[in-house]
Structures are given as structure tokens and as C-alpha cells.
Amino acid sequence: MNGVTGRMGTNQHLIRSILAIVEQGGVRVSGEEVITVNPILTGRNEIKLKALAERTGVKQWTTNLDAALADSNNQIFFDASSTLHRARFVEMAAAAGKSVYCEKPTAITYKDALRLAKVCEDAQVKNGVVQDKLWLPGIIKLKALIEQGFFGEILSVRGEFGYWVFTGHEENRPAQRPSWNYRQEDGGGIMVDMLCHWRYLVDGVFAPIKSISCFAATHVAERVNEQGQKYKCTADDSCYATMQLENGILCQFNSSWTVRVRRDDLFVMQVDGTRGSAVVNLRGCKIQTLEETPKPVWNPDIKQPINFYDGWAEVPDDVVYDNAFKAQWELFLRHVALNEPFPYNLRSGAKGVELAEAGLRSTRERKWIDL
Numbered sequence: 413m414n415g416v417t418g419r420m421g422t423n424q425h426l427i428r429s430i431l432a433i434v435e436q437g438g439v440r441v442s443g444e445e446v447i448t449v450n451p452i453l454t455g456r457n458e459i460k461l462k463a464l465a466e467r468t469g470v471k472q473w474t475t476n477l478d479a480a481l482a483d484s485n486n487q488i489f490f491d492a493s494s495t496l497h498r499a500r501f502v503e504m505a506a507a508a509g510k511s512v513y514c515e516k517p518t519a520i521t522y523k524d525a526l527r528l529a530k531v532c533e534d535a536q537v538k539n540g541v542v543q544d545k546l547w548l549p550g551i552i553k554l555k556a557l558i559e560q561g562f563f564g565e566i567l568s569v570r571g572e573f574g575y576w577v578f579t580g581h582e583e584n585r586p587a588q589r590p591s592w593n594y595r596q597e598d599g600g601g602i603m604v605d606m607l608c609h610w611r612y613l614v615d616g617v618f619a620p621i622k623s624i625s626c627f628a629a630t631h632v633a634e635r636v637n638e639q640g641q642k643y644k645c646t647a648d649d650s651c652y653a654t655m656q657l658e659n660g661i662l663c664q665f666n667s668s669w670t671v672r673v674r675r676d677d678l679f680v681m682q683v684d685g686t687r688g689s690a691v692v693n694l695r696g697c698k699i700q701t702l703e704e705t706p707k708p709v710w711n712p713d714i715k716q717p718i719n720f721y722d723g724w725a726e727v728p729d730d731v732v733y734d735n736a737f738k739a740q741w742e743l744f745l746r747h748v749a750l751n752e753p754f755p756y757n758l759r760s761g762a763k764g765v766e767l768a769e770a771g772l773r774s775t776r777e778r779k780w781i782d783l
């Protein structure tokens with residue numbers, strides 16, 4: 413597990429996925445068989461690695477990635493380092509014949525993302541990219557509704573993602589995201605970050621995206637980094653995207669690190685269809701059928717007589733949902749150990765980078781871009 417002293421690596425991948433799998437005794441695949449995991453942490457900084465290993469009880473760690481890759485006991489290479497470093501690490505792991513699993517985006521240009529997919533394919537190593545949103549309870553509920561035909565014909569989808577990321581200027585309120593996120597030269601930008609998610613989410617839940625019209629903005633010009641120094645923001649912190657799908661559905665997704673939240677959660681998505689609508693957040697899903705749909709009349713002279721929050725029913729939790737990252741990890745482990753299908757590979761991850769690149773081009777050229 414490489415680059416896991418960072419935010420995503422430590423919390424989602426090491427603690428909530430791999431150590432949770434260790435804790436539950438591995439991934440049971442039959443009455444007699446269990447896939448077990450035994451992590452080794454790799455990275456540049458000995459002090460940080462040692463501290464993380466001690467804090468989490470992981471026995472093995474090293475700053476010598478070459479040696480870890482040369483060890484035949486280590487079968488999977490996972491990378492959660494910052495995006496610009498990914499390619500070099502993936503290439504090393506593929507050359508060493510390891511199965512490769514990594515965070516998104518796999519690269520910041522479509523060309524590089526495709527090249528990395530090909531590197532793994534040519535080396536004939538199994539490979540995968542994190543596409544965690546597909547296993548969010550809210551999204552699992554939404555997929556079930558679509559399969560049941562709840563919506564009739566789906567007309568449009570509106571997604572709202574974001575929250576206020578502190579700039580670091582206020583005393584005692586440091587930024588809650590790494591500063592490289594706001595510097596293009598370091599692989600930052602919300603477009604390359606979030607459009608990767610929207611690609612696999614929209615393609616996987618609704619229909620393939622046909623084209624995109626997008627505007628990216630850098631609303632906050634200056635932030636303060638981890639060392640307390642001011643820096644110029646060179647990457648987009650907000651992205652306003654409209655996408656047409658191959659089946660005619662229209663999707664609008666706003667993604668922003670410069671908004672305050674007054675909605676159910678950090679991500680909320682509304683799906684409107686001819687027979688019903690749903691509002692999905694990370695864990696929940698509320699639905700309104702055509703029969704329950706109120707019939708409002710525009711009249712600003714009186715107090716609104718309808719409470720629009722009524723008339724929606726919560727889809728019940730009928731199973732216990734696992735952490736989304738862990739759910740995908742288990743599928744990848746099964747793919748490696750049992751050869752089960754795993755469509756979330758580097759080639760599919762590259763499509764996310766393709767969408768981000770198209771979004772940036774749309775902003776620059778002020779026009780629709782077909783994928």
C-alpha cells in the first residue's frame with residue numbers, strides 16, 4: 413500500500429478497507445476458503461510510515477518500494493499517492509508483475525491514462541481503479557429503483573456536490589484538503605477530481621455520456637498551504653457541467669469547494685422521471701411518485717400552502733451497507749484470487765480522465781464536446 417499516509421490512503425483504504433477486512437477474518441469466498449490480506453506500507457517518509465504503522469498495528473512498512481515489489485509474497489500493489497506520481501508507481505508495479513489497484517484519477521491527461529491502462533494490459537497484470545461512489549448506499553438504492561422501473565422514463569438528473577473548503581486565512585481554521593488540490597501544476601483541480609467520479613457514476617447508473625458542456629472557475633484566488641504560506645490557486649475550484657447521455661437523459665452536475673451546504677448531504681442527486689422522482693444522498697434515498705406529486709400554483713402574494721418536503725418517502729435500509737471503498741476492495745481481491753470479473757479497470761478509469769479533459773476543453777473553447 414503506497415502513499416497511504418495521506419488522507420484517502422489512511423482513512424478509506426488502510427483503516428476502513430484493508431484493516432476492516434483483516435478484522436473480519438478476510439473475505440470468505442466459500443465454506444472452506446477465505447482470502448486473507450497482510451498489508452505492507454510503502455512511501456518516502458520513514459517517520460510518517462512508522463507512525464502510521466504503529467498507530468494502526470500494521471507490522472510491515474518500508475521506504476524501499478523496489479524491495480517490496482521484488483518480494484513475491486506481495487501480490488497486489490495499491491497506490492493512493494497524489495495523482496502526478498501515480499504513473500511512475502503503476503509502471504514499476506506492472507513491470508514487477510503485481511496486480512495493480514489505485515486511486516483515481518489515474519493521470520491528468522486522457523493520453524497518459526490510456527497509456528497506463530496499456531502498460532498493465534501489456535504486462536498482463538490484473539488492474540483496477542477506485543470507483544467508490546457506485547457502492548454508496550444511496551446509489552445502490554437508486555439502482556434498484558431504476559431496475560424496478562420506478563421512474564418510468566428518466567428525463568433529467570441534477571447532482572450537487574461540494575462544501576466550503578477553508579482557505580487557511582482564518583486563524584485556527586486550516587484547510588481540510590491538501591494544498592496540491594488547488595494547484596494545476598501539482599495535479600489539482602476539481603474538474604479532474606470530480607468528473608472522474610461523474611463519468612463512472614453516470615455511465616454505470618443511467619447511460620453512457622455522449623457530450624459535455626462545462627465551465628470551470630477558480631473562485632478563490634489565494635489559499636494558505638500546510639506550512640502556513642500563502643499560494644496562488646492555479647486550478648479550478650468549481651465546475652458547472654451539463655452532459656447529454658446517449659439515451660437522451662440530460663445531467664447537470666455542480667461540483668464546488670467554494671459553496672456552503674444547505675441540502676441533505678455533501679452530495680445530493682435528484683432524478684426526475686415521468687412516473688416518479690428520487691433524491692439521493694450518500695446513504696439515503698427519498699422518492700415521490702406521480703400520484704403523490706403536488707400541484708403547485710405560482711402565487712407570491714400568499715404564504716406557500718404546500719410543504720414540498722412532505723410527500724416524499726424514504727427508501728428503507730433493507731440490508732447493512734458496507735463501506736463503499738471496502739466493498740470495491742473485496743471485489744478486487746476476489747478478482748485477483750478467483751479471477752472473478754472486475755470491470756473497473758484502468759481502461760474504464762481512463763474514461764473519467766477523458767471526461768475531465770473534455771470539460772476543460774469545453775471551458776477553454778466555450779463549446780459542447782462530444783466524447
Ligand SMILES: NC(=O)c1ccc[n+]([C@@H]2O[C@H](COP(=O)([O-])OP(=O)(O)OC[C@H]3O[C@@H](n4cnc5c(N)ncnc54)[C@H](O)[C@@H]3O)[C@@H](O)[C@H]2O)c1
Pocket residue numbers: 414415416417418419420421455456492493494495497515516517542544590605
Ligand atoms: N476516491 C475518492 O473519492 C478520492 C477522494 C479524494 C482524493 N482521491 C485521490 O486520492 C489520491 C490521494 O489524495 P489525498 O487527498 O489522500 O492526498 P494527500 O495529499 O492527503 O495524500 C497523498 C499521499 O501521497 C504521498 N506522496 C506524495 N508524493 C509521493 C511520492 N513521491 N512518493 C510516495 N508517496 C508520495 C503523500 O506522502 C501522501 O501519503 C489522489 O490521487 C486523489 O485524487 C480520491
